[in-house]
Amino acid sequence: MIQLKKISKTFHTKTKKVHALKNVSLEVKKGEIFGVIGYSGAGKSTLIRCVNLLEKPTNGEVYVNGSKLNTMSAEQLRETRKKIGMIFQGFHLLKTATVFDNIAIPLKLTGVPKREIPNRVQKYLAVVGLEDKQDVYPDQLSGGQKQRVAIARALSHEPEVLLSDEATSALDPETTESILDLLAKINREFGITILLITHEMHVIQKICDRVAVMENGEIIEQGNVIDLYSEPKQATTKKFINSLFPSDLPDETLKELQKRGPIITLTFVGSSAGKPALSMASKKFDVHANILSGNIIQLKDKPFGRLIAHLEGEPEETNKVRQFLANEGVQVEEVSFDDN
Structure with a gap:
C-alpha cells in the first residue's frame, strides 16, 4: 500500500546541511498497522510527511497504492491526497468553528457534494463516539475529544491510508489507551492501512503489526513486533524494549x-x-x-x-x-x- 524507496531529505540552514533522512526504504502492507519509533531528531516526522509529499524528498520514490506521487501534477496530487488521511499531535482544529464545521468545511473544500456532507459528518462522529458534540466548539472539549474530532475529520474523506503523526503524545495515559483502541477499531472495521510514528513503546506494543526503528535519519531495524521484542539486534531497539522491563537492582x-x-x-x-x-x-x-x-x-x-x-x-x-x-x-x- 505504501512504498518508500531510497528516500533522502536534506534541509539547508544558513550554516549547514541537515540530512534528516538518509536512503530510507520502507513498505507498508495493505490493511496493517505499521509503527515507526525513534527518539527526538531521529527523522520520523519528516518520514511520515514524505508519504503524502507535505515534505518533498530530496531523492527517492514514494508510492501509495501503486501510484508514484513524485511525478504527479499538482491536480493529481490533490486527488491522491483525498485517499490519504492524516492526524496530528496538535489536533489542528478551527477554534471559531463548531465540531460539525471542523469536519464539514474540509469536505466542502475538496468538492464533496453539499447534500452528502451532513451524512458524512454524522457517520464519522458516531464512529469516534462524539455524535452528541457536533454543535460545540473545540475549547469546550477535552484533549481526547479534540483528537477524536481530528480522527473523524480524517475519516470523513474515506481514505485508504491513515497517517498518524504522534497522535497520542499530548494525551494522558488513560486517554491514550482509548485513542489507540479507536485506531485499532478503525483498522479492523474499515480495513484502513495505518502508518504511525511515535516515541512510545506502549503505542507499538498495543496496536502495531510491524515496526521500524529509526535513528539519525535511518531505519536501523524493522520487522514484526513480536520478532523485534524477542530478538532485538540494535542498541536503540534494546533500549526501547528494556524501558518496559525496568530493574531497580544495583x-x-x-x-x-x-x-x-x-x-x-x-x-x-x-x-x-x-x-x-x-x-x-x-x-x-x-x-x-x-x-x-x-x-x-x-x-x-x-x-x-x-x-x-x-x-x-x-x-x-x-x-x-x-x-x-x-x-x-x-x-x-x-x-x-x-x-x-
Missing part, C-alpha cells in the same frame, strides 16, 4: 548473587508466557530459583514476558535448568557484569 547486588550461580534473562512469547516453566524447573532439578524482576505485557495478538532470575546451584544443575527452559519455548540469556 549491579553490585547482582554481582554478589552471580558468585553463587548464573543470573539469566528469560523471555516468554505467546503460549510460553502462561507456563510456570521456572517453577517446574526448580522442582525438577537441584536448583533454587529466585525471580529478581519481571513483567508480562500484552502485545497486539499475544502476551510477551521477561524475567530476570538467579539460579543457585551446581553448574551441572543450572545448565540442566537452562536447557529445560529452552525446551519449554523460553528464550534464555545469561546476564554478564564483567564489563561494569
